[in-house]
Amino acid sequence: MTTIDEIARLAGVSAATVSKVLNNRPYVSDHTRARIERVIAETGFVPSQRARGLSQRRSYILGLLIPYTSDELFADPHLLEIMRGIEAETNHREYNLLLSTSRAAQDAVSACLRMLRSDVIDGAIMVETLDILPYTDVLSTQSAPWVMIGYPRHNEVRAVHADDYGGAVLATRHLIDLGHRRIAVITSTPRPFALEERLRGVRDAHRATGLHFDERLLLTGDFSIASGEQAGTELLAMSEPPSAVFALNDRMALGVIRGALAQGISVPDQLSVVGFDDIALASLLNPALTTVRQPGFALGEAAARGFFALLDNQPVDMPTVISTELIVRGTSGAAVTQRRGDDEMTC
Amino acid sequence: MTTIDEIARLAGVSAATVSKVLNNRPYVSDHTRARIERVIAETGFVPSQRARGLSQRRSYILGLLIPYTSDELFADPHLLEIMRGIEAETNHREYNLLLSTSRAAQDAVSACLRMLRSDVIDGAIMVETLDILPYTDVLSTQSAPWVMIGYPRHNEVRAVHADDYGGAVLATRHLIDLGHRRIAVITSTPRPFALEERLRGVRDAHRATGLHFDERLLLTGDFSIASGEQAGTELLAMSEPPSAVFALNDRMALGVIRGALAQGISVPDQLSVVGFDDIALASLLNPALTTVRQPGFALGEAAARGFFALLDNQPVDMPTVISTELIVRGTSGAAVTQRRGDDEMTC
DNA sequence: CTGAAAGCGCTTACAG
DNA sequence: CTGAAAGCGCTTACAG
Numbered sequence: 001m002t003t004i005d006e007i008a009r010l011a012g013v014s015a016a017t018v019s020k021v022l023n024n025r026p027y028v029s030d031h032t033r034a035r036i037e038r039v040i041a042e043t044g045f046v047p048s049q050r051a052r053g054l055s056q057r058r059s060y061i062l063g064l065l066i067p068y069t070s071d072e073l074f075a076d077p078h079l080l081e082i083m084r085g086i087e088a089e090t091n092h093r094e095y096n097l098l099l100s101t102s103r104a105a106q107d108a109v110s111a112c113l114r115m116l117r118s119d120v121i122d123g124a125i126m127v128e129t130l131d132i133l134p135y136t137d138v139l140s141t142q143s144a145p146w147v148m149i150g151y152p153r154h155n156e157v158r159a160v161h162a163d164d165y166g167g168a169v170l171a172t173r174h175l176i177d178l179g180h181r182r183i184a185v186i187t188s189t190p191r192p193f194a195l196e197e198r199l200r201g202v203r204d205a206h207r208a209t210g211l212h213f214d215e216r217l218l219l220t221g222d223f224s225i226a227s228g229e230q231a232g233t234e235l236l237a238m239s240e241p242p243s244a245v246f247a248l249n250d251r252m253a254l255g256v257i258r259g260a261l262a263q264g265i266s267v268p269d270q271l272s273v274v275g276f277d278d279i280a281l282a283s284l285l286n287p288a289l290t291t292v293r294q295p296g297f298a299l300g301e302a303a304a305r306g307f308f309a310l311l312d313n314q315p316v317d318m319p320t321v322i323s324t325e326l327i328v329r330g331t332s333g334a335a336v337t338q339r340r341g342d343d344e345m346t347c
Numbered sequence: 348m349t350t351i352d353e354i355a356r357l358a359g360v361s362a363a364t365v366s367k368v369l370n371n372r373p374y375v376s377d378h379t380r381a382r383i384e385r386v387i388a389e390t391g392f393v394p395s396q397r398a399r400g401l402s403q404r405r406s407y408i409l410g411l412l413i414p415y416t417s418d419e420l421f422a423d424p425h426l427l428e429i430m431r432g433i434e435a436e437t438n439h440r441e442y443n444l445l446l447s448t449s450r451a452a453q454d455a456v457s458a459c460l461r462m463l464r465s466d467v468i469d470g471a472i473m474v475e476t477l478d479i480l481p482y483t484d485v486l487s488t489q490s491a492p493w494v495m496i497g498y499p500r501h502n503e504v505r506a507v508h509a510d511d512y513g514g515a516v517l518a519t520r521h522l523i524d525l526g527h528r529r530i531a532v533i534t535s536t537p538r539p540f541a542l543e544e545r546l547r548g549v550r551d552a553h554r555a556t557g558l559h560f561d562e563r564l565l566l567t568g569d570f571s572i573a574s575g576e577q578a579g580t581e582l583l584a585m586s587e588p589p590s591a592v593f594a595l596n597d598r599m600a601l602g603v604i605r606g607a608l609a610q611g612i613s614v615p616d617q618l619s620v621v622g623f624d625d626i627a628l629a630s631l632l633n634p635a636l637t638t639v640r641q642p643g644f645a646l647g648e649a650a651a652r653g654f655f656a657l658l659d660n661q662p663v664d665m666p667t668v669i670s671t672e673l674i675v676r677g678t679s680g681a682a683v684t685q686r687r688g689d690d691e692m693t694c
Numbered sequence: 695c696t697g698a699a700a701g702c703g704c705t706t707a708c709a710g
Numbered sequence: 711c712t713g714a715a716a717g718c719g720c721t722t723a724c725a726g
Contacts (some may be wrong), residue, residue: 348719350718350719350720351719351720351721352720362719362720362721363721363722366720366721366722369720370721379719394720395718395719395720396720397718397719397720397721397726398718398721399719399720399721399722400720401718401719401720402719402720402721403720473725593711594722635717637716
């Protein structure tokens, strides 16, 4: 490999001077600068980032720490959107992105912590997980700049998240306005704080209209399509099935629809379904999915901007809240007074 | 930050000895080893990868160089599957993965090259692109180990790719067996070599059955659903439209189906559609997509294994070819003798 | 089994 | 404007 000393020798100057032109610093005469630049171009010299990193204490690498397995990451379109947003901002700043998922769930957070303590990255963006709770204090004392995608559990943590509460209120109110009185909700485990917020929105929206959310209509999946299908089937088998289902992510909503169709129950005529996220697939299906849009790209971008602000010691105003929006499409419709013999139901 | 010298001082030994226990090397007495390990645990010391990298000439980072924009990467489920395979293998080896996409298409390859020359990564996996041709010679002289996902254009290049030719033969023969005689094909631009192979398969499969592929039925999209929809619409508007469409990736196939449905043409009764890739979505739709399965995960895994073999100076047998498989589902059916007044068509 | 010294390839004051 | 020297935090022969 050619080194800075080699370039210096070829240009007939010292390494210190080559370093100056490498870093676009002043106090180099035009003449010697030109000569050095020519030698660099001729040799195709690329300075060692390792050496540079050692003396500058910067690696120009941002870590994206995801305390999930890579299977979970790549199955989650919303997480991928967040990643795309981070990637875009990172590219923009000429930073590199290191992707770090976990091999096993149990030590996911401690693996993230180790990465954060190491100096391979200059700092990190970390995706929230419930398992983070025991590490809250350790995390808050990390010196490397880092921001969390999720809800801050500790005052000193910089975080960005969507308006989960507001989105859930909109979705619930939408269903209530359509005449639905038995609205089922499918949440998920592991349950990041965002889901608690959505549940709070569901309950508050009921309360605000003088209704009461029936907790027996709360089922739990695992974010996957299959788990949504199972929960949906379970709901439809109830003696008093719901007329609408609000799945707390889109994939589970798609599962509910699959399950309903398989039983010959039409959506939205006999069952309304609303999701959360607005993944790309949501608008492609027929009927297209009514859902709460949570802009993953914007979340990722905001997180990355926050990271760079911290890195540059600039003021950051966090937590950042990204607003959500109800997208009414084809899977939500008016509740019918009678269906499947449940004549006690009215609207 | 605490350094190795600090640990040495606390343990009352030299840095060289600490280094030995850090790297699990012999010739340290059990007693001093235990003492050093205790100090490390107490201080939470994590050795500097920068310094280690500088003297060891290893960064323990594998670069995934994608000469596309991040938008293109994240829109392509097959690429994401490849990435998942790489991620899995990389995790397995305790290596880190650096994701490097391109900001602009024009200098994508030279950006990849710069990354490959730099020492932030120990080597790379690079996704093939047509623009690579002019760089073929430069690439083959790179000293860092790297493998290409795609077809080798140069003997010294290590590559892994799917059996694109074989898969296309299977798909084409399938349609011919179903009685189709006017089979349209939608290819894409930019056209990686894989697509040339698929086209060759289409032509050979025709020839093998005494037929001739009508080149006027070859249209070009850009891999996206929208481009597939447009091409499909164009095909259906022909005076003598095809009875089957073989789209060279799944997303374009989905577009063709969308376009057909929008015109009230039913799939597969009036139009058969076959894709390529077998993305997750393919089996979820109704009817589910008939397609050629190209296992992205296995491709990524094989590429990563090849990289590690090169890194360890172990023998590698490349190019590696991953076999493809025809998955017959609901979008391909028997050709009908008459449709839309094209009474000159027979089978 | 242990440690002193040189070296990895840069950058950073500092002196000239 | 230019360069000699020290330093970043490790590892690697080598001597003891």
